[in-house]
Amino acid sequence: xxxxxxxxxxxxxxxxxxxxRTMSTPVLRTAVRRLAPPMDTVAAYHFGWIDAHGxxxxxxxxxAVRPALALLSAEAAGAAPEVGIPGAVAxxxxxxxxxLHDDLMDGDEQRRHRDTVWKVHGPxxxxxxxxxxxxxxxxxxxxxxxxxxxxxxxxxxxxxxKLIDGQAQDISYxxxxxxxxxxxxxMEGNKTGALLACACSIGAVLxxxxxxxxxxxxxxxxxxxxxxxxxxxxxxxxxxxxxxGKQTWSDLRQRKKSLPVVAALAAGGPASRxxxxxxxxxxxxPDLDSFSEEEFATRAALIEEAGGxxxxxxxxxxxxxxxxxxxxxxxxxxxxxxxxxxxxxFVVVRKR
Amino acid sequence: xxxxxxxxxxxxxxxxxxxxRTMSTPVLRTAVRRLAPPMDTVAAYHFGWIDAHGxxxxxxxxxAVRPALALLSAEAAGAAPEVGIPGAVAxxxxxxxxxLHDDLMDGDEQRRHRDTVWKVHGPxxxxxxxxxxxxxxxxxxxxxxxxxxxxxxxxxxxxxxKLIDGQAQDISYxxxxxxxxxxxxxMEGNKTGALLACACSIGAVLxxxxxxxxxxxxxxxxxxxxxxxxxxxxxxxxxxxxxxGKQTWSDLRQRKKSLPVVAALAAGGPASRxxxxxxxxxxxxPDLDSFSEEEFATRAALIEEAGGxxxxxxxxxxxxxxxxxxxxxxxxxxxxxxxxxxxxxFVVVRKR
Numbered sequence: 001x002x003x004x005x006x007x008x009x010x011x012x013x014x015x016x017x018x019x020x021r022t023m024s025t026p027v028l029r030t031a032v033r034r035l036a037p038p039m040d041t042v043a044a045y046h047f048g049w050i051d052a053h054g055x056x057x058x059x060x061x062x063x064a065v066r067p068a069l070a071l072l073s074a075e076a077a078g079a080a081p082e083v084g085i086p087g088a089v090a091x092x093x094x095x096x097x098x099x100l101h102d103d104l105m106d107g108d109e110q111r112r113h114r115d116t117v118w119k120v121h122g123p124x125x126x127x128x129x130x131x132x133x134x135x136x137x138x139x140x141x142x143x144x145x146x147x148x149x150x151x152x153x154x155x156x157x158x159x160x161x162k163l164i165d166g167q168a169q170d171i172s173y174x175x176x177x178x179x180x181x182x183x184x185x186x187m188e189g190n191k192t193g194a195l196l197a198c199a200c201s202i203g204a205v206l207x208x209x210x211x212x213x214x215x216x217x218x219x220x221x222x223x224x225x226x227x228x229x230x231x232x233x234x235x236x237x238x239x240x241x242x243x244x245g246k247q248t249w250s251d252l253r254q255r256k257k258s259l260p261v262v263a264a265l266a267a268g269g270p271a272s273r274x275x276x277x278x279x280x281x282x283x284x285x286p287d288l289d290s291f292s293e294e295e296f297a298t299r300a301a302l303i304e305e306a307g308g309x310x311x312x313x314x315x316x317x318x319x320x321x322x323x324x325x326x327x328x329x330x331x332x333x334x335x336x337x338x339x340x341x342x343x344x345x346f347v348v349v350r351k352r
Numbered sequence: 353x354x355x356x357x358x359x360x361x362x363x364x365x366x367x368x369x370x371x372x373r374t375m376s377t378p379v380l381r382t383a384v385r386r387l388a389p390p391m392d393t394v395a396a397y398h399f400g401w402i403d404a405h406g407x408x409x410x411x412x413x414x415x416a417v418r419p420a421l422a423l424l425s426a427e428a429a430g431a432a433p434e435v436g437i438p439g440a441v442a443x444x445x446x447x448x449x450x451x452l453h454d455d456l457m458d459g460d461e462q463r464r465h466r467d468t469v470w471k472v473h474g475p476x477x478x479x480x481x482x483x484x485x486x487x488x489x490x491x492x493x494x495x496x497x498x499x500x501x502x503x504x505x506x507x508x509x510x511x512x513x514k515l516i517d518g519q520a521q522d523i524s525y526x527x528x529x530x531x532x533x534x535x536x537x538x539m540e541g542n543k544t545g546a547l548l549a550c551a552c553s554i555g556a557v558l559x560x561x562x563x564x565x566x567x568x569x570x571x572x573x574x575x576x577x578x579x580x581x582x583x584x585x586x587x588x589x590x591x592x593x594x595x596x597g598k599q600t601w602s603d604l605r606q607r608k609k610s611l612p613v614v615a616a617l618a619a620g621g622p623a624s625r626x627x628x629x630x631x632x633x634x635x636x637x638p639d640l641d642s643f644s645e646e647e648f649a650t651r652a653a654l655i656e657e658a659g660g661x662x663x664x665x666x667x668x669x670x671x672x673x674x675x676x677x678x679x680x681x682x683x684x685x686x687x688x689x690x691x692x693x694x695x696x697x698f699v700v701v702r703k704r
Binding site: 034036037038039097101104105123124127128130131132134135136138142143149150153157158160161164165167168169171172190 | 475495
């Protein structure tokens, strides 16, 4: 059962994502050229603009949901989409700062169908370029020099701190035997909700929206982020590696205490208990890499049997509904509301 | 020969450093408590407030030159020293963000007579806590909510970007056979000069100083930073491990192309050529850890014989003079000018 009724106009969403990418990428590329060598090259590799040998490439640079949201955010406040561009770029820089550091901390070797930066250019470059992108995000906003840019920067920094808190929680949970559903939702709210929330308010703030409007747009983005992450957690176990660019059973290989897992463990019943026994044994096993596909498939089947998959689909639907509800508490052009709704629908039905 | 004539009143400098520490540490500790566990604990270990087992400690938390400068910076603009406190804390947070990341990138195992964070708490915590301190620095300033706080944040971000550029240059130089004196000075200006410059302007900016005054105070701080780094480079080779808390021949072990090394290589003559031959051979040796103390002593003696030690002492003196000259281009209370002068004197005669 799909998590929402399909009201998504795919062509419309594709156009919105494309607009976000087209309008923000030139500014992003110019900003990245400010970095001292070799960080500029390493960043260009991370974004898929060049390959590992430095040759121009047209690689996958992500779904670009955040830039699309930032431009719509400006329009929600009655401003031109262009007003949201510095916000779109700043949010994308912070997002990619976190990817560079998280991939290193998590030991992830693949991202967007390519080797991760630390694999190709070494851990030091992953750390440095992450740091540089984070600084650059704030620099781009602050050099606008307006009071609204200061407000936008403050929101971005708050979101960045939550992002870091969320990654800290995510790592600490991997070493714990039990994580509650509430703890998992809190972690995901920090790790994914906070920056999506910021993407949804930053354009409006740059366009002069007051804090009430900005906070309500953040509520939309926060719940959209939780829906997004619930879907990510489903894809992290049952996603098609061809579509996601990740390994099969990716989150199980990494012992992620993601929503389907914690919901299954909390559910009770025979499948839940059997899953708990297996994961407790796995926790003592230093090397899950030696597991066969079948061993991961067994765990995935138990998660599903215990209801973890269904609960997570429902959770995506619940968060989607709360997000849409928030949209209706802000006075904005109907076209913009419809487009923000379409993006929310897309987030919960996507396959990658 | 000491690099400056001793006009330092040690008691006065000690009191200034102590005032900076006393006034900024409570705010720093409160700020660090905002971090999600276990980052708060890891940061407390880094700052020396607890030991590796979590027991309260009174460890070395650094010389605290930057907080002392930030408070004097406020006074240079005619404001109370208290006005500089958020700036002092923000600069100290950025400084410690860079230490956490640099120690990991450089593989440094000791800092301030203790094991570094990545050694005790692992690389992921060093990355995360560094990220969190960097974000916190900007958060503390921006939540002041004033236009001057926005200006101060922008200067801090610019300094942070230079800091990151400098670390990138430092790392890339380690893999190059030859680095010019100019490249080394540029790297050190980024890595050390930029944040010291910011410490010297941030209090004044928070106190309402205009950009000309702030820029001139930054010029003082930038040259003070270059003098500081020249002395650091001397201590990195000839420093007393008891005083510095680092290994003997620390910079030589790490193949640092520091000022004494690049100046010696640029000098020409038999000692310079012999040094060049040895370092070229070393560059092909993956493991300098197997070197005896004598092998490092030979290299240090050649650097000295080629004039690298003397040139670096002179450079510290030159930069010190330019810094003092800048101080006289800003209208400020004579007491403050005398104290900034005393701090500059201290920087070039210090043993740690």
